[in-house]
Structure formats: C-alpha cells, structure tokens
Amino acid sequence: MKISAVICEYNPFHNGHKYQLDKVRELTCCDAVVALMSGSFVQRGDFAIYDKNIRAEAAVLCGADLVLENPSAFVLRSAEGYASAAVYTLDSLGCVDYLVFGAEHESLSDLQSIAALFADETPEFKRLLTAELAEGIPYAAARASAADKILGGGTAEILCRPNNLLAIEYLKALIKHKSDIQPVLIQRIGTGHHDTESRGIYASASYIRSILPESLLGVRDLVPSSAFDLYKGSKPFDRTAADKAILSALCLISRERLSEVPDISEGLENKIKSAAMTAESLDELTAEVKSKRYAYARIRRALLCAYLGITRGNSPSLPLYIKILCFSEVGRAVIRLAKSTSSLPVAKNASAVLKDKAALKLWKSELELDRVYEIMSQYRGII
Numbered sequence: 001m002k003i004s005a006v007i008c009e010y011n012p013f014h015n016g017h018k019y020q021l022d023k024v025r026e027l028t029c030c031d032a033v034v035a036l037m038s039g040s041f042v043q044r045g046d047f048a049i050y051d052k053n054i055r056a057e058a059a060v061l062c063g064a065d066l067v068l069e070n071p072s073a074f075v076l077r078s079a080e081g082y083a084s085a086a087v088y089t090l091d092s093l094g095c096v097d098y099l100v101f102g103a104e105h106e107s108l109s110d111l112q113s114i115a116a117l118f119a120d121e122t123p124e125f126k127r128l129l130t131a132e133l134a135e136g137i138p139y140a141a142a143r144a145s146a147a148d149k150i151l152g153g154g155t156a157e158i159l160c161r162p163n164n165l166l167a168i169e170y171l172k173a174l175i176k177h178k179s180d181i182q183p184v185l186i187q188r189i190g191t192g193h194h195d196t197e198s199r200g201i202y203a204s205a206s207y208i209r210s211i212l213p214e215s216l217l218g219v220r221d222l223v224p225s226s227a228f229d230l231y232k233g234s235k236p237f238d239r240t241a242a243d244k245a246i247l248s249a250l251c252l253i254s255r256e257r258l259s260e261v262p263d264i265s266e267g268l269e270n271k272i273k274s275a276a277m278t279a280e281s282l283d284e285l286t287a288e289v290k291s292k293r294y295a296y297a298r299i300r301r302a303l304l305c306a307y308l309g310i311t312r313g314n315s316p317s318l319p320l321y322i323k324i325l326c327f328s329e330v331g332r333a334v335i336r337l338a339k340s341t342s343s344l345p346v347a348k349n350a351s352a353v354l355k356d357k358a359a360l361k362l363w364k365s366e367l368e369l370d371r372v373y374e375i376m377s378q379y380r381g382i383i
Contacts, residue, residue: 001337004030004098004184007070007086007170009038012049012231013058014208014223015201021063023186024100032065032334034096036086037325038075039366040373041308043082045300047237047373049209054234056326058227066331069323072308072369073315073362076301077262083169084176088318091179094341095334099174100184103167105158108185114155115171117147125150138292163188212236241379243282246307250276250285253306260311263302268294272303308369320359321345321352323366 004024010017024033037059039052048055056067074085090096105111117125128149132142140159148156158164171183203222211218213236220228250272258269271289279285286299305311322344327335338346345352345359353359 001032001095001333002028002030002098003032003034003096003334004028004100005034005036005090005093005096005181006064006100007036007083007090008059009042009048009205010035010055010059011038011042011205012208012212012223013055013062013227014203014205014219016203017059018062018224019202020100020102020186021059024098024184025063027184027186028098028100030098032330033063034066034068034090034093034331034334035059035064036068036070036089039069039072039325040370041072041075041304043075043077043079043301044297045076045302045304047239047242047376049212049236050231050234051373051377052325052370054230058224058230060326060328060331061226061230062224064328064331066327066334067325069325071319071323071362071366073310073365074319076305076308076310078298078301079166079169080172081262083166084173085319087170087173087179087181088177089322089344091174091177091181092319092342092344093322093338093346094343095337096181098184099170099181100186101163101167101170102186102188103163104161104188105164105167106185106187108183110153110155110158111164111167111185112171112183113151114147114158115168115175117150118143118168119172119175122150140295209236213238235377237373237377238379242376245376246303247276247279247282247285249307250303257311258306260313261302261306262310262312263298263305266293268302272306308372314365316358316362319344320356320362321347323363324348 006020006024021033024030037056038048040048042048052069059067070086070089075082090099103111125146128146129142132145133139137145144156144159147159167185174181174183201221208219208222216231255269255273258264258272275285275288279288282303286296289299290296322342324335324347335346347353350360350363353363
C-alpha cells in the first residue's frame, strides 16, 4: 500500500484543502492519504474554530482516509518544534511513503538547500548569524540574511513567506530524524496565508474564520458542501470568554511560573505580568508585549501555554503515541498496517498506552486540555 501524508490544522477545512488532497493523489498515485491534524488548539496560539472531531470528519468526507491527532503539547510550539514532532509521528508510523506540503515557492530543491543549511548550521552560517544578531536584528530576519549570503538566489525573499518557512521546517525535520519519507511540494494557489479576501472559490482559513462568527452562509462557496453541512450543525468557537479567562489567569500566575513556559525568555515574563495587570483585553496585552523579537503568534502561544499549564518541564520532547480521530474504510486498512509497522502505539483509546506511564500521562493531559476547550466552547454570549 502506497501512503501519502499531510500535516494540517483544517481550521476549518476549505476548498484549498480539498484541492491539496486531490493533488496529493494525483502527484503520488497513492492508495491512501493520512492527515496529521492539530486537535483542540492550533499552532498560531488559539482555540480551533471547530471541535477536532468535526474537523476530522470533514477531512475524511472530503478526501482524507485517516486523520490522526497532533497533540496540543507539540502543536503549541514554534514552527521548528511543531514540524519536528509532526514529522517524527509520521515517520514512526513506519508505512508513510510521501509527505506532501504546500509552499509559495515552486522549487523543492531550493527549499531543500535552505533546510540542509539550517539542519547543519555550518561554522560560516553561525558566524554570519551571530554578526546579524549583534546588530540588533530579530532572529528570523537575521537567519534569512545569513542564509541569503551563503545560498543567494533570493533566499531571504523565500524566507519571508509563511508556507515556505513551514515547508523548510518539515524538510529540516526529515533530515534531523533521518526519515526515508519522500517530500512532495504543491505550490500554493489562490489566496495567501493571511489574505483578507477570497478569490473565486478559494480563501484563506484566516479569512473564513473572520466570517464564521457572523455568517455561516458567507462561507458556503468557500468550503466543500459536505464540510458545510457539518458546520451547519456546529457553533464556531467564540474567543470572547476564553480571552477573558486567559487574561484573568495571567494576573494570578507568578513571574517564576511564566518563565517556565515555552517561548518565554529574556525577561518576557516581566512584560507579560505587568501588562496583564492593566490590559483590558488579551489583544491589548499582546500588542503591548509584542516587539521586533517577539512576533504576535509566539506571544499568543506563550500566553495560551501559560493558561493551559504547559511548561518546558511537563511535556515530552517528542510524541509517545499516535491517536486516531477519524477514518474511512481505506483508513481502516491503513490502521491495520500501521499497527504492525509503527514504533509508537496507534491508539483510539487509552487502553493502548496503559503500560507506558509517560504516554499515559500525556494522554490524560491532552484529555484535560480537550475538556478546557469543551467548557469554553459552550460560551453563548453571557459571561
């Protein structure tokens, strides 16, 4: 069985995702498509717009054969940590042939060259990076400039695009984990990652999320009909209560505890604590803390991790099991195969991880995070 995989969030599933799944089958001639999807929380540091089971079902209805969960403890990390955990999970399955991903740049070899440089970090690269950082340049810009001086070819421009950055992290993770999975690139079509308008039947997930709280009908042409039918029976997540709960919690969390949260360093905990005592909203707090060094998404992830109790010390470095969310009949065959090839437990429920204390601890922790999402999703406009 030839199996292709995608790493995704489907927040929510839309026509661009359907296009990608169709292209996956066309380019790889695979027998099955596995989607490794973020669960209740997403990498940008937010609650998912719909419950993970609804998003997983939409994916299977629209072309995926098996949807697996990427645990929140790994989703709420930097792009590097997120990609590393996801690639590790897919490699651990032992039966995935291709990893397919989108990017704005059309050349896989260009992206691979950048990924190899970042994975190896030669003395020359480290010297150039140190020199750029010494000028007070933010890390991302400094890294892009250093890479451009070594590789040329518009490398810095390539590194300015969000999907290119994530694609490079996937490629770097394949190198780091010594994976035999073959990368396949699909050039992104339609709108950009953060575009605020649609183009025909295509729109970014960001744009769709901006419409959903007000008008489900407004996204009807932008999502597959089977996904739309699922969304009709569900309420989009309302951030209002969650943001107030996070802001309130930050007033009580100590600076010492904040310093243990991933993405918080260099005294950022002091700025967060001070801002939490005066900010009227989470957006106001984030805007006050944001700087050239700390991007909006990084701060959002840090604040959400602080609220959820995710610290550097209470999460494993890599996943300890692979959780099944939804599958088709073909997906059922993939599960049977994976159970004989996977180096990690492939689990629908906790029974598969009972003998591993660390895996069971992670499983229970993820259930607690799902419960937080469930409670917050019940908000109906009154606090």
